[in-house]
Amino acid sequence: MPISSLRYRAWREKAMKGLFFLSAAFSLLALGAIILYLFANGLPFIAKIGFFSFFFSTTWAPLATLPQYGIFSMVLATLYVTALSVAIGAGIGLLAAICLFRFVPSRFVTPLRWLIDLLAGIPSVIYGLFGLVVIVPFIRDYVSANGMGYGILSASLVLSIMILPTMVSVSYDALKAVSPLYYEGALALGASREEATFKIVLPAAKSGIFAGLVLSTGRALGETMAVIMVIGGSPQLPVSLTESVRTLTANIAMGANELTSDALSALVATGVVLFVFALILNLSFSFLRGKEGGHV
Amino acid sequence: MRKNAVSSALALGLLGVLAACGARAFDATKSISITTREDGSGTKSAFMDLIGLKGQSDILNVIVATGTAAVMQEVGGNPYALAYDSLGYVTSKVKKLQVDGVEVTTANIQSGAYALSRPLSVIYSTATVSASPLATSYLRFLASSDAQSIISDSGYVSVNGAATAYTAEGSLAGTLGVSGSTSLQPLMILLAARYETFQTHATVEISGGGTGTGYTNAENGVSTFGMISAEFEATKAPDCVSSVVAKDGIAVIVNPANPLTSISLGDLKNLFDNTESDSTKITTWSQLIGA
Amino acid sequence: MSDLKAFRRSRNFFASLKITSMVALGLSLVALVSIVLFVLIRGTGNITFQLLFGRYGTSPSIWPAFLGTLLLIAVAVGAAAPIGIASAIFLSEYAERDFWLIRCLRIATETLAGIPSIVYGLFGYLVFVVACGWGYSLLGGGLTLAIMILPLIVRSTEESLLAVPMALREGSYALGAGKVRTIFAVVLPSASEGILTSLILAMGRVVSESAVLIMTVGMVVNIVPVSPLSAGTSLALDIYYFASFGYPEEASATAVVLLVFVLSLNLLAFLLARLFERKKGLHGQS
Numbered sequence: 001m002p003i004s005s006l007r008y009r010a011w012r013e014k015a016m017k018g019l020f021f022l023s024a025a026f027s028l029l030a031l032g033a034i035i036l037y038l039f040a041n042g043l044p045f046i047a048k049i050g051f052f053s054f055f056f057s058t059t060w061a062p063l064a065t066l067p068q069y070g071i072f073s074m075v076l077a078t079l080y081v082t083a084l085s086v087a088i089g090a091g092i093g094l095l096a097a098i099c100l101f102r103f104v105p106s107r108f109v110t111p112l113r114w115l116i117d118l119l120a121g122i123p124s125v126i127y128g129l130f131g132l133v134v135i136v137p138f139i140r141d142y143v144s145a146n147g148m149g150y151g152i153l154s155a156s157l158v159l160s161i162m163i164l165p166t167m168v169s170v171s172y173d174a175l176k177a178v179s180p181l182y183y184e185g186a187l188a189l190g191a192s193r194e195e196a197t198f199k200i201v202l203p204a205a206k207s208g209i210f211a212g213l214v215l216s217t218g219r220a221l222g223e224t225m226a227v228i229m230v231i232g233g234s235p236q237l238p239v240s241l242t243e244s245v246r247t248l249t250a251n252i253a254m255g256a257n258e259l260t261s262d263a264l265s266a267l268v269a270t271g272v273v274l275f276v277f278a279l280i281l282n283l284s285f286s287f288l289r290g291k292e293g294g295h296v
Numbered sequence: 297m298r299k300n301a302v303s304s305a306l307a308l309g310l311l312g313v314l315a316a317c318g319a320r321a322f323d324a325t326k327s328i329s330i331t332t333r334e335d336g337s338g339t340k341s342a343f344m345d346l347i348g349l350k351g352q353s354d355i356l357n358v359i360v361a362t363g364t365a366a367v368m369q370e371v372g373g374n375p376y377a378l379a380y381d382s383l384g385y386v387t388s389k390v391k392k393l394q395v396d397g398v399e400v401t402t403a404n405i406q407s408g409a410y411a412l413s414r415p416l417s418v419i420y421s422t423a424t425v426s427a428s429p430l431a432t433s434y435l436r437f438l439a440s441s442d443a444q445s446i447i448s449d450s451g452y453v454s455v456n457g458a459a460t461a462y463t464a465e466g467s468l469a470g471t472l473g474v475s476g477s478t479s480l481q482p483l484m485i486l487l488a489a490r491y492e493t494f495q496t497h498a499t500v501e502i503s504g505g506g507t508g509t510g511y512t513n514a515e516n517g518v519s520t521f522g523m524i525s526a527e528f529e530a531t532k533a534p535d536c537v538s539s540v541v542a543k544d545g546i547a548v549i550v551n552p553a554n555p556l557t558s559i560s561l562g563d564l565k566n567l568f569d570n571t572e573s574d575s576t577k578i579t580t581w582s583q584l585i586g587a
Numbered sequence: 588m589s590d591l592k593a594f595r596r597s598r599n600f601f602a603s604l605k606i607t608s609m610v611a612l613g614l615s616l617v618a619l620v621s622i623v624l625f626v627l628i629r630g631t632g633n634i635t636f637q638l639l640f641g642r643y644g645t646s647p648s649i650w651p652a653f654l655g656t657l658l659l660i661a662v663a664v665g666a667a668a669p670i671g672i673a674s675a676i677f678l679s680e681y682a683e684r685d686f687w688l689i690r691c692l693r694i695a696t697e698t699l700a701g702i703p704s705i706v707y708g709l710f711g712y713l714v715f716v717v718a719c720g721w722g723y724s725l726l727g728g729g730l731t732l733a734i735m736i737l738p739l740i741v742r743s744t745e746e747s748l749l750a751v752p753m754a755l756r757e758g759s760y761a762l763g764a765g766k767v768r769t770i771f772a773v774v775l776p777s778a779s780e781g782i783l784t785s786l787i788l789a790m791g792r793v794v795s796e797s798a799v800l801i802m803t804v805g806m807v808v809n810i811v812p813v814s815p816l817s818a819g820t821s822l823a824l825d826i827y828y829f830a831s832f833g834y835p836e837e838a839s840a841t842a843v844v845l846l847v848f849v850l851s852l853n854l855l856a857f858l859l860a861r862l863f864e865r866k867k868g869l870h871g872q873s
Contacts, residue, residue: 009765016767017681023673027741028695030734034702037713061353063335068353095611103605104612112612114857119619121849123795125826126842130622132366133629137373147326147376150359161618168615194601222703224798225827233334233360244359249798252705254334254362256802263336271709275702282701286694363831365838385833446645482832485809489644503723503807503818518722 034275042272045265054269060235060251062266069266071273073237077245078221078277080238081155081231085220089160090213093167100168101175102197113172120165128229131158136230144242150232153241158226163216170215174208175201214285221278224249248274322375322553324582330567331359331370331379338479338507338525342414343380343546345526347565355570367549375551376581378567380412382479383545384451390549394558405453405545411561412546416452416480417528417538418521419514430470430498431520437462437491438541446486453543462494469497476510476523483542484523511536556585626846630839638840643809647829647837649844651811655725655804655819656794656848658812662729663736663793668786670733671740672775678741679748680770700738707735708802716803723805723818731799736789743788747781748774780863787856791849797823822848 046054049069057070096116100109135157140149178201186196202209232244233254246254248270255267332354333340344350354360361367364385371377372389383400386392392400395411404410418438425431437443440462444454474484481504488500505513507524514522515533528538548559566578578584641648674696682689708731715727751774759769775782800806805818808828812819820828822845829838 013765013767017677020673020677020681023670024677024692026670027674027699027737028692030737031695031699033714034699034706034710034734037710037718038706041713059353063341063351064353065351092611092614095608096615099605099608099612103609112616114853115619116615118850118853119615119622121791121795121853122622123797123823123826123845123849125795125797125823125830126622126626126846129365129826129830129838129842130625132369134621134625136369140374147329147374148357148359149374161622164615164618192598192601194605195597198601198604218701222701222705224703224705228362229366233362234354234356234358236356244357246360249703249705252709253798253801254360255336256708268709268713271706275706278701278703278706279698282698286697363827364833365830365835368835478832482834485643486645488809492644499810501807501810501818503805505805 038268038272038275041265042268045262045269046272049269055273058237060246062255062263067262069269071248071251071270073235074246074248074251074270075273077152077231077238078247078249078274080152081159081227081247082217082220084152084156084241085159085163086213086217088156089163089220090167090216092160093164093212093216094171094209096164097168097171097175098197098202100172102193102201113169116165116168118165119161120169124162124223124225127158127162127226131155131226131230139242146240146242148232148242148244150230150244151240151242152231152238152245154230155227155247158230159220159223162223162226163219166219167212167216170212171205171209174205174212177208178204210288211285214281218278218281221281222249222274224253228253248277322555322581324555324585325580326376327579328567328581328584329359329370329374329377330355330357331361331367331377332568333367334360334362336506336508338477339380339382339546341507342526343412344568346412346414346546347561347568349565349568352568352570355568371549371551373551375553378548378550380546380548383547384483386451386547386549389552391552391554393548393550393556395548395564396560397558400545400547402448402453402545405543406455410545412548413453413543414526414546415455415528415540416477416483416523416525416542416544417540418474419510419524419528419533419536419538420521421514421517421535422537423535424517424520428470428520429465430468430472430495433465433468433495434472434491434500434521435539437494438487438539442490442494443487443541446490447483447542450483450486452483453545455540455543464494466495467497468495470499472498472500472521473513473519474500474521474523475503475505475513475519476521477507477525478504479525479544480523480541487541554581556581559584623846626839626842630841630843633836633840634843635840638837639844647808647834649822649825649837649841651808652820652822652825652841655812656821658725658815658819659729659732659800659804659821660790660793662726662815663732664786664790666730666733667737667740667789671737672744672782674737674741675744675748676770676775679745680766680774696738696741699734700742702735704735704796704798705802707731708799711799711803721816723803723807724816725804725812725819726815728800728803728819728821729815731803732793732796735796735799736792739789739792740785743785744778744782747778747785750781751777780859784856784859787852787859791852794821794845794849794852795823797821797827800824801827 054069054071056072058073059068059070061068100112131154135154136149139154140147182200182204183196186200227247228250231247231250233246234244235246238245251270252267255263344352359370364381367379367381368387368389371379398404398410400410405413439456439459441459442462444456444459447454481502484502488502491500492498507526510522510524511532513519514536550556563578563584566572637646638648640650643651711727711731715721715730716723721727755773755777756769759773800821804820806820806824806828807818808820808825822841826838826841829841
């Protein structure tokens with residue numbers, strides 16, 4: 001091959017590598033921009049109110065004559081909703097994945113997986129409507145002790161349906177990835193099919209399932225439209241599962257109609273807290289995964 | 297075996313849903329479940345202002361509905377609910393209460409007999425509008441009888457009794473920007489559609505953003521007209537004037553199974569007042585019915 | 588004797604777990620069926636020609652929303668796909684050295700994936716609506732969505748690229764091709780099925796998203812968007828608008844339309860996967 005064409009190709013290789021690198025770096029750039037804009041608009045506000053007063057006070061009243069900005073009630077509500085919905089949704093999702101993995105005839109597996117994946121495609125507004133029209137009245141009339149249908153319980157039920165497909169999908173893949181030798185070995189040692197699956201294969205798929213758990217938690221933490229229609233909306237300290245409360249995401253969305261300067265900064269500040277929570281979730285997962293010695 | 301379990305679960309679920317729709321006897325000892333709107337809602341700030349609680353934050357345990365569907369859903373489905381909503385959105389699924397014995401009708405709103413009503417207005421800078429024939433014609437349209445009939449058909453109250461029909465100026469073209477209160481947005485969309493049938497080369501672009509945005513956008517010229525859903529406060533937009541488009545009644549609504557027919561303004565204030573002491577606070581329906 | 592009891596107890600316990608898992612699967616399917624039925628029952632009766640294709644005038648129409656949604660898909664996927672695919676190529680094909688750098692980029696991608704959608708909405712508002720001065724615009728919404736779906740595309744594309752066997756690349760090098768040519772002529776076509784599927788799923792994400800759009804596109808429901816810089820709305824946003832402003836029948840009908848749209852996208856992805864499976868089978872290699 002002539003020298004000039006070789007040199008051209010070397011140049012092209014370098015140029016493309018640079019292009020690919022820039023694209024990959026774009027994620028870093030975007031993340032940096034997001035952090036920059038959020039923090040630049042939100043931190044001064046938090047500083048103005050005072051961090052402790054902002055985070056730990058339980059009174060949120062931005063449009064009152066004496067505005068107050070305390071998000072602690074909403075932090076608690078967010079934590080409760082996330083925990084409960086992941087407990088229900090991830091639990092059911094994991095069990096369903098195990099069932100698909102081992103206890104369902106193989107010709108049904110793909111269609112059933114596709115059906116459950118459909119749940120993932122349903123827009124959150126529709127989940128919100130479903131929650132509002134079906135779940136809230138049901139809780140109000142048959143479950144609630146105080147005649148209230150909205151609240152942490154309803155929101156958790158709706159969210160758990162939303163995180164089902166993620167959990168099923170990821171857990172199934174994790175279970176499938178476990179070497180069949182584990183299962184067959186257990187059977188050879190005298191375990192029943194169920195014992196082998198639950199006691200041997202399941203722990204072996206731990207890290208993949210844990211990934212699914214983190215994804216589900218992230219989804220539950222960040223969901224807005226579905227939650228806003230079933231959570232009630234009162235920014236008060238949550239003490240029961242069926243009372244009107246508000247999550248951090250609902251707080252931002254509810255304020256989105258009146259974007260005057262102080263109200264906007266309050267929303268961005270709420271967004272900063274939410275972002276930090278999501279960040280802590282992701283970083284702790286990366287850290288834990290690193291400890292397990294898995295691949296990056 | 298699994299199929300049976302699934303179908304019986306489905307049947308139970310269906311039964312539950314059906315039973316929930318069934319009628320039950322009204323138990324007046326139950327507590328009142330109050331629904332309000334979100335903080336940015338013009339309807340809410342008007343309502344709180346009208347019952348004398350301007351600028352106050354919500355009471356505890358209130359349901360904050362984001363939109364009329366949620367309000368109608370709650371009041372229509374919960375026998376012990378009480379809420380308020382713009383008259384134009386109230387459907388037959390709920391029952392309207394009289395306030396201080398006055399029925400909420402367009403006649404009573406127009407005469408002022410019904411206490412809970414508010415003006416829906418557009419605000420604009422006179423300089424901008426007089427320089428734009430398009431904007432001037434739109435204002436003329438809003439005052440015309442064509443507009444008034446749309447206003448009353450939609451459940452709002454017409455304010456211009458002496459309206460005449462709108463005559464089109466065929467050559468007008470361009471885009472008008474209108475933004476602000478989401479309470480006025482749906483009505484404005486209907487009015488704009490009719491306007492565009494007269495002025496076929498004009499486009500009226502309507503977005504929301506809230507009453508605050510309406511003030512800001514009209515003041516700094518981002519929109520030709522700002523929509524507001526409360527009394528005009530000149531301090532918020534010193535260069536603008538307002539023009540009332542329609543009056544909107546705020547109805548107090550309860551479930552059709554609720555025997556209550558009228559509520560006093562004082563009781564309404566008590567219900568929504570978060571400074572009301574526990575001893576005087578009205579909490580159960582029995583305190584309102586037969587009182 | 589106690590050994591036998593323990594043995595039986597263990598077997599019974601796990602057998603009951605099997606039943607629990609079947610119940611779980613059943614519950615999941617019941618949930619799906621309930622929601623789909625809910626939407627269809629409430630909404631199908633309210634679908635009219637005016638609602639779908641008419642002009643938004645005295646009665647509502649979702650035609651502006653439909654166009655808005657298409658525009659959003661075009662902007663979001665159009666922007667995110669090249670960048671996402673190129674990023675994935677870098678992460679999978681050039682990842683030998685610079686381990687620390689790769690780790691940073693990966694953490695950035697994963698963090699982006701974990702950010703709640705409403706926070707993206709706030710970001711989109713602060714940047715595109717305010718800082719860029721565009722006001723509410725479909726372009727701003729589309730670009731915000733692009734950043735949101737970027738990690739999805741990067742992740743799936745990387746997986747598809749990694750699944751291409753090394754032998755294919757080595758064969759290409761052996762024939763004298765350079766790295767770039769190998770990527771474009773051999774690796775990408777081989778991974779194209781996975782990439783295409785991930786793009787379709789990303790489209791589904793764009794269509795279902797509403798929290799981001801509420802703060803960036805302005806929810807202007809009555810005007811057909813004329814340019815990417817116009818404000819507009821999307822199908823999901825219209826559902827929210829109709830539900831909030833007194834058009835419950837239209838809300839349900841739009842929900843049916845949106846559901847059909849999303850299900851079609853999922854069906855398309857499924858069929859594509861099946862098609863590629865069959866193709867692979869024909870050629871006798873993966």
